[in-house]
Amino acid sequence: MKADSYLEIDPRYILDTINKIHDKNVKDITITPLLGDASDRRYYRILFGSAGVKDEIQRSVIVIKLKEPYQSGEPPFLNIQRYLKKCRIPVPDVFYYDRKRGLIFLEDLGPMTLEERLKREKKSVKVKFYKRAIDLLLKMQVSGDKTDRKECVAYSLEFDVEKLMWELDFFMTHMIEGLLQKRIKKEDREKIRNNFLNIINILTKEKKVFTHRDYHGRNIMVKNDKLGIVDFQDARMGLCQYDLASLLRDSYLVLEDKVREELIDYYIREKERIEKIRIDRDEFLRLFDYMSIQRNLKAVGTFSYQKVCKNNDRYLPYIDNTLLYVDTNLKKYKEFKELRRILSKYIKELS
Numbered sequence: 395m396k397a398d399s400y401l402e403i404d405p406r407y408i409l410d411t412i413n414k415i416h417d418k419n420v421k422d423i424t425i426t427p428l429l430g431d432a433s434d435r436r437y438y439r440i441l442f443g444s445a446g447v448k449d450e451i452q453r454s455v456i457v458i459k460l461k462e463p464y465q466s467g468e469p470p471f472l473n474i475q476r477y478l479k480k481c482r483i484p485v486p487d488v489f490y491y492d493r494k495r496g497l498i499f500l501e502d503l504g505p506m507t508l509e510e511r512l513k514r515e516k517k518s519v520k521v522k523f524y525k526r527a528i529d530l531l532l533k534m535q536v537s538g539d540k541t542d543r544k545e546c547v548a549y550s551l552e553f554d555v556e557k558l559m560w561e562l563d564f565f566m567t568h569m570i571e572g573l574l575q576k577r578i579k580k581e582d583r584e585k586i587r588n589n590f591l592n593i594i595n596i597l598t599k600e601k602k603v604f605t606h607r608d609y610h611g612r613n614i615m616v617k618n619d620k621l622g623i624v625d626f627q628d629a630r631m632g633l634c635q636y637d638l639a640s641l642l643r644d645s646y647l648v649l650e651d652k653v654r655e656e657l658i659d660y661y662i663r664e665k666e667r668i669e670k671i672r673i674d675r676d677e678f679l680r681l682f683d684y685m686s687i688q689r690n691l692k693a694v695g696t697f698s699y700q701k702v703c704k705n706n707d708r709y710l711p712y713i714d715n716t717l718l719y720v721d722t723n724l725k726k727y728k729e730f731k732e733l734r735r736i737l738s739k740y741i742k743e744l745s
Contacts, residue, residue: 403438403459414490436458438459440456456500460496460498470548472491472498474547477545484530484623485623486500489501503617504617507612508527508614511523534606543604552632553605553633554598559594562691562692566695585733593684605637613625639689642654687720
């Protein structure tokens, strides 16, 4: 049994479990810790084969180690995975859940993310894959209205005023006061929050749909040119523009403006076709930009938190991309003139 670094899981237990759920002939495994996401979960790829089998085929599973075992009920990941599977969304199969140890054994969708797949591709290929990702997004949103959702935890949660404001307060705490180490004046904080509240009040009045919450190039896997979706455990109800903004204003994979415009138009046309409705494009784009401001500021808060509280530099290179999105949208609307002016006192990228 091999592992690349210190493990928080027992290799002997992993080997025994692989034999229970896959093949009793497995004699050896290789455990590789994965980077995972900005959470307290740990991820591992387990490689194995069958001893004594000619032309042995290497196989693998993914193991998620939860921050701590659930004492009652089930992890949201399992609940939402079951729901999305019912909606015929390509999510990994669950092979085994060890409640006591807080371990989930999953189908491995491979190491290739959409981000990695498209880094060096030409425009036509990028557009093709993004349209596939949008098709899946619409399927999640529309299937959610047609599929029995009583037992899906995502439908009991939503992006309400309190949640959206908490995320923006998180941004001020960890970006401005944490990473930049600048104290926000009392009067400035009040004005910033009032401006944020104006945005949030507009967003929360809109119809809500199933929202993945982290639908971007690192959580969409590509295997044999087919897409699969991971990291959906924080799903809740939100605007249809939320996941679209996550995808098309991705901190990690920046699109040309014309490509983004083409893809937004594709989403609108497909949504109109599927739902047999007419969409006011100007209003849709306004809400898309408003939602992007909130979503991108929340992301900057998360990146800053990782550095300040976890000493994790991994996300620092993506802050500038994300702030550029914010600045572009703040400049676009006259109602954000005051918000941009105040934020620029603390964030040089907005000045």
